[in-house]
Amino acid sequence: MTEYKMFQGCTIGNRIPFLEASARMVFDKLGIKTSEGPFACCPDPVGFNSVDHTSWLAMGARNLTIAEAEEKDIISLCNGCFQTLKLVNKELSHDEHEREKINKILGEVGKEFKGTINVKHFVEVLHEVGEEKIKESIKNDLSGLKVACHTGCHYNRPSEIVQTDDPLKPVKLREIVAATGATPVDYDEEVLCCGAGVGNTEEEPAMQILANKLSSAMNAGAEAIIVNCPACFQQFDTNQKKAEKQTGNSYGLPVLYVTELLALAFGMKPDDMGIKFHRTRPKDLLEKHNLA
Amino acid sequence: MVSVDFELRKKVMDAHIGDTLKYCYQCNRCTDVCPVSQIAPDRYNPRGNIMASFLGINLFMGQKDNFGIWGCTVCDTCDEICPQKIELTEIFTVLKNMSIAAGEGPDYYTTQASTIYDAGKAIPSQPAIERRREQLGLPKVEEPDVSEVQKILNVTKLNKILNK
Numbered sequence: 001m002t003e004y005k006m007f008q009g010c011t012i013g014n015r016i017p018f019l020e021a022s023a024r025m026v027f028d029k030l031g032i033k034t035s036e037g038p039f040a041c042c043p044d045p046v047g048f049n050s051v052d053h054t055s056w057l058a059m060g061a062r063n064l065t066i067a068e069a070e071e072k073d074i075i076s077l078c079n080g081c082f083q084t085l086k087l088v089n090k091e092l093s094h095d096e097h098e099r100e101k102i103n104k105i106l107g108e109v110g111k112e113f114k115g116t117i118n119v120k121h122f123v124e125v126l127h128e129v130g131e132e133k134i135k136e137s138i139k140n141d142l143s144g145l146k147v148a149c150h151t152g153c154h155y156n157r158p159s160e161i162v163q164t165d166d167p168l169k170p171v172k173l174r175e176i177v178a179a180t181g182a183t184p185v186d187y188d189e190e191v192l193c194c195g196a197g198v199g200n201t202e203e204e205p206a207m208q209i210l211a212n213k214l215s216s217a218m219n220a221g222a223e224a225i226i227v228n229c230p231a232c233f234q235q236f237d238t239n240q241k242k243a244e245k246q247t248g249n250s251y252g253l254p255v256l257y258v259t260e261l262l263a264l265a266f267g268m269k270p271d272d273m274g275i276k277f278h279r280t281r282p283k284d285l286l287e288k289h290n291l292a
Numbered sequence: 293m294v295s296v297d298f299e300l301r302k303k304v305m306d307a308h309i310g311d312t313l314k315y316c317y318q319c320n321r322c323t324d325v326c327p328v329s330q331i332a333p334d335r336y337n338p339r340g341n342i343m344a345s346f347l348g349i350n351l352f353m354g355q356k357d358n359f360g361i362w363g364c365t366v367c368d369t370c371d372e373i374c375p376q377k378i379e380l381t382e383i384f385t386v387l388k389n390m391s392i393a394a395g396e397g398p399d400y401y402t403t404q405a406s407t408i409y410d411a412g413k414a415i416p417s418q419p420a421i422e423r424r425r426e427q428l429g430l431p432k433v434e435e436p437d438v439s440e441v442q443k444i445l446n447v448t449k450l451n452k453i454l455n456k
Contacts, residue, residue: 008433013433014413014415014416014417020425020428021430036433038436038437040412040413040436041408041436044404047401047405048405050366050388051453052389052448052453053389055445055448058447059444059445062440062441062444105447105448154368157367158368158379159372196365197367198363202359205328205363206365209365273428274428
């Protein structure tokens with residue numbers, strides 16, 4: 001059985017670890033094995049790459065060498081970490097000039113990038129495990145639950161490099177969600193960014209994008225948003241009140257990580273996965289669908 | 293009077309190895325799909341940024357409001373939609389790197405980079421979260437070798453960029 005190096009990233013690991021709790025419960029149930037590694041920041045494809053591209057490449061490459069030393073692929077719980085590691089891996093594997101440049105830098109700390117491992121997003125891995133195996137573990141059929149799927153940008157773009165899913169009409173998250181019995185609704189703004197990136201520069205446009213997204217999901221009848229990225233999670237969950245305040249709209253839309261949805265469907269308890277740490281309140285939703 | 297900034301032009305062209313940039317015919321599809329242009333059309337325009345980049349017209353540095361480059365939300369949608377396969381986001385990264393080097397980037401970016409330099413992580417571990425991890429039955433996050441991270445970032449001269 002393949003064992004992956006777990007890359008939970010800074011946001012999940014050191015800020016909202018409850019997302020990791022549900023991920024590990026689901027991985028255990030589905031037989032996905034992981035082990036830890038002394039990884040640094042991936043680093044952030046939005047923040048750190050915008051500061052200095054060469055530093056971003058070198059830091060990303062250093063993380064990859066840690067997994068290479070154990071000859072294990074990386075599984076990422078975060079879109080940002082996934083995109084950085086995947087892009088760096090690809091750029092350095094295919095561009096000899098860049099690889100030489102970065103390896104000269106890594107040589108200072110006795111490391112060398114070889115390009116011998118792969119980087120996977122956890123949604124890819126869950127999708128490979130397959131609908132059948134997910135269905136076998138289901139204790140609570142979620143039929144009747146309508147949700148809006150949001151994969152976020154760095155899961156499936158740039159598609160030529162990450163090759164996870166359709167870049168503008170992703171299907172894997174929807175299929176995983178559908179395996180629980182829940183219905184992924186069609187909504188106009190499904191591929192729209194959550195707005196977190198521009199929020200680093202200015203809050204107002206970020207909240208407007210978020211509000212447009214939430215309105216679209218609610219108009220389609222969604223009772224919750226399902227995400228697979230901690231940055232998107234924080235935008236939808238932590239910032240939902242701000243978007244309500246700015247626009248005067250009222251949403252109150254719960255946000256669940258796809259691993260939380262799966263864990264609930266597998267019969268695991270909300271308290272065991274720390275759902276109480278969400279800012280948006282899923283209590284009514286959980287009660288309505290007998291998941292509390 | 294518009295003048296050509298040859299250094300800007302060289303940096304953008306050098307970084308864009310595929311050389312597709314010069315084939316932009318300004319069709320505007322990038323701006324059509326841009327989530328920021330949709331809500332702030334007067335302030336952020338990827339098509340305009342591409343045109344200025346390949347002409348070498350520096351609309352980006354020395355501006356009071358630099359939302360014109362930093363408004364990008366890095367969603368990579370323009371890259372997907374471009375009929376000429378121009379990797380717009382890569383070009384915008386070059387512009388942002390230049391803006392940071394000129395000391396003009398938004399604080400968020402340099403603050404985050406500075407934390408990564410100091411701690412090896414964008415969000416360092418903290419006792420309250422470590423306790424929460426324990427309560428949730430999660431293993432400890434293994435700490436990175438910060439001295440190694442700093443050695444690397446000194447070679448890339450990030451320490452100079454961040455005035456460390």
